[in-house]
């Protein structure tokens with residue numbers, strides 16, 4: 249079938265490459281002035297992969313939307329609202345299925361991305377999310393992984409999975425949008441913490457971070473009406489290897505660079521997500537001590553070593 253991908257950064261370009269590889273006709277959209285887009289047009293490659301000749305590139309949003317019934321979006325999460333607003337002016341979006349391949353929450357409101365998208369584009373469209381572990385560098389070397397696709401409509405979820413499943417990506421049907429979206433966004437925040445631990449020579453603490461981080465996020469998901477078990481699935485815990493341990497993770501590298509006093513220039517979604525989680529922590533009256541410590545380090549310039557060590561001074565409590 250025809251598939252369009254909107255967003256030609258690291259992940260969007262991979263998604264287009266993947267959809268083409270498994271047999272779909274693909275159109276990849278990027279902004280006309282985008283360095284990513286211009287580079288792809290000129291060389292048909294980026295730092296990670298080469299695009300086959302039959303994959304179409306366009307900078308016309310109208311063309312990309314008219315091309316297909318299934319449209320994948322992968323841009324910076326904080327830009328989704330304005331981008332969705334732009335899409336909402338196109339009549340062609342009516343009745344189509346959009347798949348959000350992003351990991352974040354709106355930093356000013358704490359809203360999930362499917363919520364933000366729905367607010368801007370209205371009701372007469374289907375929205376799904378596609379999250380879970382995976383780095384371009386691994387997939388293009390034929391190393392498979394498992395991911396999850398979820399929506400509010402199981403028939404929509406099944407149809408997307410049927411079109412996108414392959415021996416490179418095994419999909420599971422998501423059953424809990426709240427858990428999948430909060431989990432996917434929050435794993436980036438845990439990735440920032442992991443990078444700080446690496447930079448401070450406390451890498452051995454990453455096991456504890458995994459145990460206490462999942463617990464903290466599962467409390468929030470439950471308070472928000474989701475299923476706390478989802479946090480232990482592919483969208484959160486299942487993504488820890490790719491984020492807390494991988495040399496490819498931008499969030500982990502951001503955290504490490506921060507404590508080493510180096511600037512990290514690439515998109516680390518977890519940074520904006522920390523602000524969203526702080527809002528949700530207050531709104532739902534759930535304590536998020538790890539996220540809170542990261543807020544203090546990143547936005548209040550507190551000393552990372554001391555602030556992380558302070559987590560040890562909290563009162564003793566039951567594990568579960």
Ligand SMILES: NC(=O)C1=CN([C@@H]2O[C@H](COP(=O)(O)OP(=O)(O)OC[C@H]3O[C@@H](n4cnc5c(N)ncnc54)[C@H](OP(=O)(O)O)[C@@H]3O)[C@@H](O)[C@H]2O)C=CC1
Pocket residue numbers: 255256257258259260278279281282283284285322323324325327330331349350351352378379380381382383514515517
């Ligand atoms: N396993 C997974 O599920 C993975 C998911 N991701 C997620 O994918 C998302 C994108 O990450 P990544 O590709 O690494 O980021 P990049 O920075 O590489 O790409 C971001 C893209 O967003 C585009 N963009 C930004 N603002 C706008 C806007 N207002 N309108 C249209 N396009 C815009 C940029 O355009 P331009 O080219 O013009 O700069 C760029 O192409 C993130 O949410 C990330 O968490 C990332 C990796 C793996």
Ligand SMILES: O=C(CO)COP(=O)(O)O
Pocket residue numbers: 351380381382383436439487490491496497498499500515516517
């Ligand atoms: O989501 C990802 C892996 O699943 C990518 O993580 P980073 O954005 O930290 O590189």
